[in-house]
Amino acid sequence: MASRGSVIPELEKMSVEQLKSIKEQSDMEVNLLQDSLNNIRTATNRLDLASIALNDLSQKPKGKKMLVPLTASLYVPGTLDDADKVLVDVGTGYFIEKTMEEGKDYCERKINLLKSNYDQLLEVTSKKKHIADEAGLVLQAKMKQLASAS
Secondary structure, three states: OOOHHHHHHHHHOOOHHHHHHHHHHHHHHHHHHHHHHHHHHHHHHHHHHHHHHHHHHHOOOOOOEEEEEOOOOOEEEEEOOOOOEEEEEEEOOEEEEEEHHHHHHHHHHHHHHHHHHHHHHHHHHHHHHHHHHHHHHHHHHHHHHHHHHO
């Protein structure tokens, strides 16, 4: 995070219009970054659920009757044929057949990647929020100064 002393002097040199622009832009970027953080959190939760489902599936015997999801809300009855082979959704409508262990490994690698991206994005979001807050404080001080000068 930038130290308080390194951001304030640059902001204090700016005009009210420039400060408003910086504040609005920073706030907009923070909102977009927050949306991205929420999307990453959702994707991580889905992968966690997929990993749990793979663990459960690996313990089911061959011939086990179950419901097979076709979409998020449509399930059809099915019978487990081979618990060692799974189809992994790799995005954009592509599925790859993998062994159960490869499927579990895929989920874990994706979860670790998403968690790493989440941490990096959280740091960037924090810095942008700090800039927006500092710009807001300097803007308020300048507005008070202008009001008292009138």
